[in-house]
Amino acid sequence: MDDVKIPDVDEGGVPDQVRRAPQENQDVSSFSEFAEELLSQYGWYLLVLTVLVYLLIQYLSKRRSSQSTAPKIMQDASSVARRQEAMEAARRKMQEELDVKAAAFKEKMKQQEEEKGRQKIEVWDTMQQGKSYKGGSKLSQTAEETSSSTTVLKPKTDKKPLRSADYHPLSGQGGGSCSWRPGRRGPSSGG
Template structure:
């Protein structure tokens, strides 16, 4: 193959000459300078950035607390509203405390009655023992009176019938109803 040379020609027929300039990219050189700067001062730049961020955060917190505490003084409407709200809360607390005190008084009365009843029963038992009567008879009388008092609070018992008869034994197959299983005979089978 022969080397072929191609020349550009201008409109007038003269050869077109192009000057050859070495190719350089200006963008790449700026990146190289930036990379060189970061490699030398990167840790310092990072530290300054973090400190600036923390300083901004602290100042914004301080500003928000100052705005909240030194805001406009409360208007009379707000003060009246706060006072009414506090009065309502106090009234509700007093009402709840009165209810609690009433319940406590009722509970104390019940406790006193129960203690008085127990003391009276102990006296009755002691007197019956002094007279020579049996201790158990007096105790049964007191228990029946307590059961009568507590039976109004408890549900009455319902009669529950047993599910199976007393003579049921699943191993024998008796008393089980219509279905029964019996093991087969032991021993060699008959036949030949």
């Protein structure tokens, strides 16, 4: 019995060889290792997938809420119809005003055409009588001006030509004090 060894016993009564590190839950450690490996290989893909799912949920919730507001829009259909009727009435009123203005403009144009026709007839009559066209129109215009206004017309002064008939600008003659002379030849004296 010499060969039998008795191991040393600690205070707790458990041999040193039997004592081990505190035991962890085997299920949690294997899951954390799997998650670490998955994130290291596919982390960016998972992040993009998560964002897309979030945006899809937001879109669907907005769409669902807009469908729930559809009955509210149906209730407002009567107010929309009233607004459209009011707009149509305003358009009709504006069109009627425009029609009245167009009729007045046509009437004015018709009167102007009649007046032009009368003037042409008067000119023709004056020409048949042997009077000149300009003379007749000036007489009628001066009669109208004197009857309609009290302004005094100034007589026109006879304008004289500014230059004499024998004026030649390049010859230096007949121009009075102004005449063209060629510049000096030679080198310039500037510095």
